[in-house]
Amino acid sequence: MHVPMQTSYDEDIRLFRHRVAALWYALLAAAVLAAPAILGDYHLLQLSLVAIYAIAGVGVMLLVGYAGQISLGHAAFLAAGAYGEAILRAEGWPFLLSLPAAGAAAGLLGLVLALSTSRLAGLYLAIATLAFAFIVEEVLTRWETLTGGSFGLMVGRITFGQVTIDAEWKFYYLAVGLLVLALLGALNLLRSRTGRALTAIRDSEISAQSLGVHPARYKALVLTISATLTGVAGALYAHRIQFITPDQFTILMSVELLVLVVVGGLGSLHGAVLGAIFIVVLPQIIVMLRDAFAISSAYQAGLDAGVYGLLMVLFMLYEPRGLHGRWVKVKLYLDIFPYYRKATFRRQRLFQKSERLR
Amino acid sequence: MTLFEVRNLGRSFGGIQAVRDVSLSVAEGEIFSIIGPNGAGKTTLFNLVSRLYDADSGQIVFAGRDITRLAPHRVVELGIARTFQNIELFENSSVLHNLLVGRHCRASTGFLSELLFTQANRRVEIEHREKVEGIIELLDLQAHRNAPVGGLAYGIRKVVELGRALAAEPRLILLDEPSSGLNAEETEDLAFWIQDIRDDLGITVMMIEHDMGLVNMVSNRVLALDRGQVLAVGKPAEIMENPRVINAYLGG
Ligand SMILES: Nc1ncnc2c1ncn2[C@@H]1O[C@H](COP(=O)(O)OP(=O)(O)O)[C@@H](O)[C@H]1O
Ligand SMILES: [Mg+2]
Numbered sequence: 001m002h003v004p005m006q007t008s009y010d011e012d013i014r015l016f017r018h019r020v021a022a023l024w025y026a027l028l029a030a031a032v033l034a035a036p037a038i039l040g041d042y043h044l045l046q047l048s049l050v051a052i053y054a055i056a057g058v059g060v061m062l063l064v065g066y067a068g069q070i071s072l073g074h075a076a077f078l079a080a081g082a083y084g085e086a087i088l089r090a091e092g093w094p095f096l097l098s099l100p101a102a103g104a105a106a107g108l109l110g111l112v113l114a115l116s117t118s119r120l121a122g123l124y125l126a127i128a129t130l131a132f133a134f135i136v137e138e139v140l141t142r143w144e145t146l147t148g149g150s151f152g153l154m155v156g157r158i159t160f161g162q163v164t165i166d167a168e169w170k171f172y173y174l175a176v177g178l179l180v181l182a183l184l185g186a187l188n189l190l191r192s193r194t195g196r197a198l199t200a201i202r203d204s205e206i207s208a209q210s211l212g213v214h215p216a217r218y219k220a221l222v223l224t225i226s227a228t229l230t231g232v233a234g235a236l237y238a239h240r241i242q243f244i245t246p247d248q249f250t251i252l253m254s255v256e257l258l259v260l261v262v263v264g265g266l267g268s269l270h271g272a273v274l275g276a277i278f279i280v281v282l283p284q285i286i287v288m289l290r291d292a293f294a295i296s297s298a299y300q301a302g303l304d305a306g307v308y309g310l311l312m313v314l315f316m317l318y319e320p321r322g323l324h325g326r327w328v329k330v331k332l333y334l335d336i337f338p339y340y341r342k343a344t345f346r347r348q349r350l351f352q353k354s355e356r357l358r
Numbered sequence: 359m360t361l362f363e364v365r366n367l368g369r370s371f372g373g374i375q376a377v378r379d380v381s382l383s384v385a386e387g388e389i390f391s392i393i394g395p396n397g398a399g400k401t402t403l404f405n406l407v408s409r410l411y412d413a414d415s416g417q418i419v420f421a422g423r424d425i426t427r428l429a430p431h432r433v434v435e436l437g438i439a440r441t442f443q444n445i446e447l448f449e450n451s452s453v454l455h456n457l458l459v460g461r462h463c464r465a466s467t468g469f470l471s472e473l474l475f476t477q478a479n480r481r482v483e484i485e486h487r488e489k490v491e492g493i494i495e496l497l498d499l500q501a502h503r504n505a506p507v508g509g510l511a512y513g514i515r516k517v518v519e520l521g522r523a524l525a526a527e528p529r530l531i532l533l534d535e536p537s538s539g540l541n542a543e544e545t546e547d548l549a550f551w552i553q554d555i556r557d558d559l560g561i562t563v564m565m566i567e568h569d570m571g572l573v574n575m576v577s578n579r580v581l582a583l584d585r586g587q588v589l590a591v592g593k594p595a596e597i598m599e600n601p602r603v604i605n606a607y608l609g610g
Contacts, residue, residue, distance in 0.1 A: 009487040009491070010484060013480065013483050013484070013487075188474065189472055189473060192467075192475065192483065193462060193466050194472050196458055196459045196462065199448060199455070203450055204447065204448060206446055207522075209410075209431050210430070210434060210440055211439070211459055211463065212462045213431060213459075214429075215431075221469075
């Protein structure tokens with residue numbers, strides 16, 4: 001096992017705590033950069049999709065995994081970003097402006113949702129976010145002059161001045177670059193005052209408040225950030241699928257984003273990326289299972305929903321820390337072999353659960 | 359000099375008058391204990407002061423400022439920190455992280471500076487860390503620094519909560535039954551820490567406590583509360599001989 005010897009507090013704040021970790025990340029970065037040289041367009045396309053889901057995943061992770069809030073309406077922010085981008089591109093806005101604007105539009109929508117639900121928590125909040133997503137979906141369908149209604153919208157190519165993103169590898173680098181920015185921003189917030197305030201309201205709102213954290217303000221902030229990131233992912237998603245309609249942004253998409261963070265591992269940014277990989281691979285697994293069990297493709301939609309639901313329940317019950325948590329355990333097992341005990345991660349209950357004031 | 363004062367404070371829940379016309383004043387540098395049977399309204403009094411509850415009547419004045427209607431999250435920045443009777447820690451975080459949240463109300467560098475993790479932000483983070491390390495040393499928490507608090511023994515969790523309140527650099531600290539659930543040895547440590555907190559850090563202490571030995575040892579003055587009302591205030595020895603106080607405990 002690696003026990004680092006520390007000589008300054010700065011070492012705890014650093015992005016990469018020790019050299020070994022930095023080395024692994026360098027290798028990963030090299031692999032990510034080299035991917036277009038090795039992989040064909042199809043796989044590159046899948047990887048771009050992973051990056052897009054991971055950007056939204058970071059957003060949902062901040063909200064659900066770190067601040068402990070729930071949302072069943074994130075499809076709405078994805079849609080806001082996607083439609084915002086499609087419309088602004090059609091208006092001739094350069095991508096460098098349309099992307100932040102699409103993100104900001106989604107963020108603003110998030111802020112509005114946060115302010116109008118500031119008195120709700122738990123199940124009520126979940127229902128409110130769900131209702132909100134239905135409203136947005138309905139608006140997208142009805143406001144035909146702007147959104148093309150259920151016919152949908154074509155999404156133009158991305159251009160930076162003279163440069164056009166006209167090849168898979170270019171889009172891949174763009175998506176991965178934005179993912180890296182999202183991850184860095186999230187990491188920076190999480191190792192600062194804001195990140196601590198978020199986990200504080202997740203674990204005990206009462207004591208967070210008694211230490212000066214304004215719960216409503218931080219909930220609004222995290223939902224705004226979350227919606228903005230999801231909106232940026234939505235903008236990329238629009239380019240990725242090139243043609244958007246309201247029925248791509250239904251509750252199933254919101255659930256997919258929740259499955260992403262639950263399966264990936266709540267409270268970990270690694271989890272957001274692992275979950276994104278899982279979500280992109282999952283449909284292919286479902287199709288394989290469907291064929292193996294000779295289920296008619298007419299049941300596809302129900303099958304998807306069923307598998308998502310089942311996965312969520314199973315992970316909540318058996319691996320609440322998700323894929324990332326599983327990885328941490330395997331790693332520890334290897335590190336301290338043969339001293340691993342089954343109960344290493346079981347929380348001790350030597351104390352009574354504190355009573356809540358509300 | 360009076361640091362903290364409560365005037366004719368009242369609060370009821372439904373038909374129960376939990377706090378009734380309570381007045382008290384605490385001098386800067388005092389260790390002021392509140393005793394009383396269960397349900398006397400002690401915790402409610404603290405909840406009124408830390409603004410978790412709104413008072414029905416009366417006033418709360420801290421350092422010359424009326425805080426009766428202050429927003430709850432602003433209480434600590436003025437200088438009042440507290441602990442809870444039933445430990446309220448951030449269960450999924452480490453001891454260090456819990457203490458750092460205690461620094462929330464002190465220096466901050468703004469959202470953008472955090473997003474970019476600028477040098478200014480790094481400097482503030484390291485300052486917070488230095489402050490928190492001082493508290494870890496004071497309370498002997500070195501061995502648990504990076505342990506998740508969810509798995510720690512009860513006694514240590516209580517100390518972490520005390521440390522978290524200290525991290526906010528308060529002028530007044532409210533301790534709600536700090537010794538409950540502690541063994542004799544831990545209670546003894548606590549007695550010394552409470553005195554250190556006052557003597558070395560210059561923090562005024564108000565504590566709700568059932569352990570009369572501890573109350574006797576550290577308090578300058580004691581207030582006895584029963585059914586929401588003040589029975590008596592005075593030196594520890596006086597209070598413990600006061601027939602009304604004895605009666606309240608025996609009579610139930
Ligand atoms: N949030 C609340 N809702 C209803 N009743 C409460 C609440 N908080 C306290 N009380 C009541 O106020 C009285 C005093 O409680 P408390 O202040 O907790 O007593 P103590 O801390 O002295 O044991 C009790 O009768 C209790 O039931
Ligand atoms: Mg109490």
